[in-house]
Amino acid sequence: MKTATVADLRNNFRRVSSWIEHGETVHIMKRGRAFAQLTSLAQKNSSTAAPKPDIMARLDEVWGDRVFSMDEVAAMREAELEGEEG
Secondary structure (H helix, E strand, O other), rough: EEEEEEHHHHHOOHHHHHHHHOOOOOOEOOOOEEEEEEOOOOHHHHHOOOOOOOHHHHHHHHOOOOOOOHHHHHHHHHHHHHHOOO
């Protein structure tokens, strides 16, 4: 965690903002006491983002333990090609 004074914010904002952009939390000091905390919005939003889907669980739900033979795969590919042409 980094600290910056009010004067640092005023005079060196570019440096302080780069800390925040790189994931640092910055405590703002005023008269020697911390009175504010700056964090990235992206950092806060990442914790509230929707969870990523479990693709393997979805495939298992749809197909189960099904294993296709080479003949079945060839037939599916031919059907896809016919669908694209016509």
